[in-house]
Amino acid sequence: MDIKGLDYNTQRSKLIMSEYGREIQRMVEYACELPTKEERLKCAKTIIRQMENKNPQLRDNADYEQTLWDHLYLMSHRELDIDWPFDVSEADKILSKPEPMKLPNGNIRLRHYGHLVEELFEQLKTMPEGEERDALVKKTANQMKRDLVTWGHGSADDERIASDLARYTDGKIQLDLNNFTFEKVSPTVSKSTGKKKK
Secondary structure (H helix, E strand, C coil): CCCCCCCCCHCCCCCCCCHHHHHHHHHHHHHHHHCHHHHHHHHHHHHHHHHHHCCCHHHCCCCHHHHHHHHHHHCCCCCCCCCCCCCCCCHHHHCCCCCCCCCHHHCCCCCCCCHHHHHHHHHHHHCCCCCCHHHHHHHHHHHHHHHHHHHHHCCCCHHHHHHHHHHHCCCCCCCCCCCCCCCCCCCCHHHCCCCCCC
């Protein structure tokens, strides 16, 4: 649908640093078109003050001024011709994305339990019966329950945990639910700041 007079963000050019908004981006584009270096630098300093107001949390960093000038350089598509008060040669690193992290040992079979619980399963397979193994079984079962509640991965009932514990330890650990008591686990609820509707 194309309604005359309406200007949608999806039809506009993409913002390089969206945290500053479209007005700052327009100011940067205007600064690039000014005729003299002195005018461009004066305009750039004004823009930096506006950027600082838009993004005040940057002031918490020791080198926040360097960061602001780097952002300005990137927002100008590297075309703003001024005598830069800071070295902006490293600015492109801001936009670079880090390499994806490799999963430990290549993959995690049980993402809802995680790598550490997998290691506990392997350890329980080889442990001899006794108090030490019983204590580790208790800690492992309670951690499994917390993980299931946290990630909302299906049912977090006791039978599921007993079944998973037996399956992933190749039947070595059989949890007797008649004699085993889980720690109380409450689901995490995000705090709402809004008022309740009446």
